[in-house]
Amino acid sequence: MLIEHCNPFGVDVYYNKQKGELTVKNAVPPLWKDRKRILGLPISFTRYSISQERIFVVTGIFNLHYEEILLYRVRDLGLIRNFGQRIFGVGSVVVHSSDKSKPELEIKNVRHPMQVKELLHQQVEEMKLRRRVRVNELLDSQDGNLNEDDENLMDDFDDADGSDD
Structure with a gap:
């Protein structure tokens, strides 16, 4: 029988009774974690976490829903602070x-949202460099195809880096 303990906010531990093995995964602690706050208090059942490679969201009490986004897939970040959010910090x-x-x-109603956004920005850029993700903002976001202006920009980019394509 396999007993699993899944915890994206710390260390994942898996113990297999048949084999007597203890496996530890994700031993690196998260860079940031917080809960969705209601009236400034962390009394919600939505938890957020940022690791070096992913964003985790866990929602629920009895039925847990796990969601994760790889940081190198992030295209843009924004910040929202309405009047009520500013009152409760x-x-x-x-x-x-x-x-x-x-x-x-x-990532709703978290403390220090500007610092969280900046942390995310730094980690996203680091992951894109580490994974060698090419900047594809020149692609038309509607259909994923290059238009004529984008092809000219790509040619200029290729000429600037000295490639002989």
């Missing part, structure tokens, strides 16, 4: 990504 970070299951994620 919270804000929401909006993450636009190329993720198929959740292209727009709102």
